[in-house]
Amino acid sequence: MSATLQTEFRKQARLMGSAFEFVVVGDDSSEIYLTHAIDEVIRLEALLTEFSKTSQTAMINDNAGLKPVRVDDEVFTLIQRCKKISSLSQGAFDITAAPLKKLYNFKGGDFKFPDQSDINRTLTLVGTDKIEMHNDQHVFLKNKGMRLTFAGVGKGYAADKVKALLQQKGVESGVINASGDLTVWGKRADGSPWKVGIADPNNKSKVLLSIPLENASLATSGDYEQYFEMNGKRYSHTIDPKTGIPVSNVKSVTVVSPSAELSDALATAVFVMGPDVGMNFIEQLPQVHALMITAENKILATSHMKFNTTGM
Amino acid sequence: MKKRYIVVGLLAAFLSAKAQQTEAPYTKQSLRSKDVSLLMSFYTQDNDHSAVTGGIGTEDLQVYATSLSMAWIQDSVHTITLDGGADIISSASTDNINFVFSSASREDVRSHVNLSYDRVLKNNFSAGVNGAFSIESDYTSFGLGANVAHVSADQSRSLGASIQGFADDLRWGRLDNGRAQKLLYPSELRYKEWFDEHNRYSVNAEIYFHQTISKRTTLGFYPGFVFQQGLLSTPFHRVYFEDNALRVEVLPDTRIKIPIGVELNTFLGFKTILKASYRFYWDDFGISAHTLSVDAPYKMSRVWTLLPSVRFYTQSASDYFKPYKAHAPAEDFYTSDYDLSQFESVKVGMGFRYAPFIVKKRRTFEEIEFRYSVYGRSDGLVAHMMSLFLSYAKQRK
Numbered sequence: 001m002s003a004t005l006q007t008e009f010r011k012q013a014r015l016m017g018s019a020f021e022f023v024v025v026g027d028d029s030s031e032i033y034l035t036h037a038i039d040e041v042i043r044l045e046a047l048l049t050e051f052s053k054t055s056q057t058a059m060i061n062d063n064a065g066l067k068p069v070r071v072d073d074e075v076f077t078l079i080q081r082c083k084k085i086s087s088l089s090q091g092a093f094d095i096t097a098a099p100l101k102k103l104y105n106f107k108g109g110d111f112k113f114p115d116q117s118d119i120n121r122t123l124t125l126v127g128t129d130k131i132e133m134h135n136d137q138h139v140f141l142k143n144k145g146m147r148l149t150f151a152g153v154g155k156g157y158a159a160d161k162v163k164a165l166l167q168q169k170g171v172e173s174g175v176i177n178a179s180g181d182l183t184v185w186g187k188r189a190d191g192s193p194w195k196v197g198i199a200d201p202n203n204k205s206k207v208l209l210s211i212p213l214e215n216a217s218l219a220t221s222g223d224y225e226q227y228f229e230m231n232g233k234r235y236s237h238t239i240d241p242k243t244g245i246p247v248s249n250v251k252s253v254t255v256v257s258p259s260a261e262l263s264d265a266l267a268t269a270v271f272v273m274g275p276d277v278g279m280n281f282i283e284q285l286p287q288v289h290a291l292m293i294t295a296e297n298k299i300l301a302t303s304h305m306k307f308n309t310t311g312m
Numbered sequence: 313m314k315k316r317y318i319v320v321g322l323l324a325a326f327l328s329a330k331a332q333q334t335e336a337p338y339t340k341q342s343l344r345s346k347d348v349s350l351l352m353s354f355y356t357q358d359n360d361h362s363a364v365t366g367g368i369g370t371e372d373l374q375v376y377a378t379s380l381s382m383a384w385i386q387d388s389v390h391t392i393t394l395d396g397g398a399d400i401i402s403s404a405s406t407d408n409i410n411f412v413f414s415s416a417s418r419e420d421v422r423s424h425v426n427l428s429y430d431r432v433l434k435n436n437f438s439a440g441v442n443g444a445f446s447i448e449s450d451y452t453s454f455g456l457g458a459n460v461a462h463v464s465a466d467q468s469r470s471l472g473a474s475i476q477g478f479a480d481d482l483r484w485g486r487l488d489n490g491r492a493q494k495l496l497y498p499s500e501l502r503y504k505e506w507f508d509e510h511n512r513y514s515v516n517a518e519i520y521f522h523q524t525i526s527k528r529t530t531l532g533f534y535p536g537f538v539f540q541q542g543l544l545s546t547p548f549h550r551v552y553f554e555d556n557a558l559r560v561e562v563l564p565d566t567r568i569k570i571p572i573g574v575e576l577n578t579f580l581g582f583k584t585i586l587k588a589s590y591r592f593y594w595d596d597f598g599i600s601a602h603t604l605s606v607d608a609p610y611k612m613s614r615v616w617t618l619l620p621s622v623r624f625y626t627q628s629a630s631d632y633f634k635p636y637k638a639h640a641p642a643e644d645f646y647t648s649d650y651d652l653s654q655f656e657s658v659k660v661g662m663g664f665r666y667a668p669f670i671v672k673k674r675r676t677f678e679e680i681e682f683r684y685s686v687y688g689r690s691d692g693l694v695a696h697m698m699s700l701f702l703s704y705a706k707q708r709k
Binding site for chain 1: 336337338339340341342343347348350351352354355356372373374375376434466467468527614671
């Protein structure tokens with residue numbers, strides 16, 4: 001490493017519907033890379049968003065039940081990886097589950113639990129096994145009405161791509177923070193490790209837990225503010241892709257792993273799988289850690305998370 | 313014969329009902345190592361330094377919990393949410409400038425302004441300065457202070473020091489017509505100015521030392537030192553002498569106080585935390601005192617916590633204290649203020665905290681805390697105290 005002065009450069013931008021922050025450590029010549037990082041996320045958003053008419057996701061969805069669609073290699077391999085995670089997680093993570101969320105109409109004012117018959121009918125449109133991967137990068141959704149969404153993995157995928165881009169340009173340490181989904185690598189300008197702080201929800205300026213990280217990505221699933229209550233039970237806005245019912249036994253899950261895409265997907269998967277099965281699933285994956293808060297406020301952590309207490 | 317079949321039948325029905333209840337879409341499964349390595353190989357192939365490390369080079373992640381969450385983690389006293397709240401801790405973002413204003417109301421003639429600035433420095437140090445101004449019907453006060461603290465690298469030990477200075481003016485009348493007027497004496501003693509000094513200066517120095525003993529226990533040590541100078545008595549206190557003379561209370565114009573405290577916090581298990589503290593106090597007015605207090609919050613359920621507490625206090629009399637008509641006329645310093653006499657007191661309290669943390673849109677009803685205590689002093693003073701605390705938060709995006 002050269003002896004030039006190392007500084008931390010930051011830039012923020014609103015991308016993929018979230019507040020992104022990029023940090024690179026380097027000398028003055030590194031600052032321009034922040035703009036490259038933003039450009040890359042803009043490119044990926046245009047590629048993957050389901051809300052545009054021209055994205056590749058939109059083209060796949062518009063041709064559901066009709067014909068296969070050719071996509072870029074990176075989209076094709078992303079879908080392959082999502083299918084793999086889906087099968088390993090027994091279907092808890094599923095990029096075809098969008099029609100279920102639509103049933104619940106969470107954004108509308110007058111919320112009503114859908115009928116079981118509607119749920120059953122929609123479940124026939126869900127399942128990554130119904131995504132067919134054909135030759136020459138063609139993707140086909142078997143049933144009409146099926147919809148792909150990368151909402152559960154898009155930010156993570158973008159973070160991994162940006163990190164690879166920055167590392168290729170010689171940035172040896174930096175941070176990508178997408179509203180709390182964090183990727184870090186290297187060390188800070190003064191040589192200390194990046195410390196991820198998890199805020200006290202009741203006082204966002206106070207740090208509750210801090211975790212020093214080097215080369216890791218942290219993602220959390222289970223927005224505490226997005227929930228609804230019915231008959232005294234609290235339900236999140238995340239729907240279980242196999243039952244069509246919203247998850248109710250977990251408050252939040254945080255996953256730490258070498259990849260932002262993986263952490264993103266696994267956080268959702270574990271949230272759906274629940275305390276016993278979900279945590280057991282993570283224990284079997286090397287270099288992956290998870291922390292879960294259940295509905296009863298019990299805190300569960302995988303065996304390689306060591307808790308230390310500090311002074312008062 | 314018949315009985316046995318009924319029992320078997322019932323058992324079978326029970327077992328099948330149970331099986332239906334516990335049938336879940338996801339079950340614990342052993343993943344095939346081939347599948348696992350195939351998945352992980354993609355995610356770790358790109359970088360040389362592909363290992364997730366906890367910053368100290370091991371496979372484990374070190375999670376540092378602050379003091380409150382020591383109880384939370386053992387005990388889940390509070391709800392913790394980890395989404396949207398993760399961020400990189402940087403010294404720049406923990407710079408703190410606090411500006412607190414409280415203004416006078418018509419009836420309550422008191423207002424104060426507090427300004428403080430804190431900053432996190434390199435090598436786990438932090439420091440701050442503060443200034444304060446306060447005005448009450450019987451005095452105005454200016455304060456200035458500075459503090460510094462250090463936390464060890466593994467966050468198990470912290471050490472800090474603070475120094476605070478105050479300059480008080482004890483004259484009355486300021487709020488009536490904007491100018492300080494006179495010291496207020498008892499009505500029958502206002503024929504002369506008993507004191508030509510109306511200021512009081514104090515310097516408070518405190519050191520704290522805090523150590524985590526184990527996962528469940530922390531220990532704190534707090535020695536302090538106070539020096540005061542100026543008008544240290546209360547101008548409107550009367551003192552009666554043996555010869556029936558009446559004068560205003562007179563105390564020396566310097567005072568040194570030394571408090572030393574020790575505090576132990578430990579998680580006892582069975583959802584109970586124990587907080588025990590002992591404080592020794594000595595000053596050169598002849599007073600020495602001991603305080604022992606014990607709190608034991610007990611978490612009854614997810615939202616309810618019981619808060620019992622008890623406090624014992626004993627103090628010896630100041631050299632300058634004598635009761636009504638017991639002072640000799642030739643004494644230089646004299647007071648009959650019972651706060652400076654010899655006494656013991658006990659305070660016993662019970663409270664509860666209800667902390668549902670109900671979130672509706674962006675508002676959170678956090679908690680309500682009610683405490684009731686009874687205080688009794690050996691000189692006959694009995695007091696009942698009730699307090700109510702309500703906490704509510706609104707989030708800004």
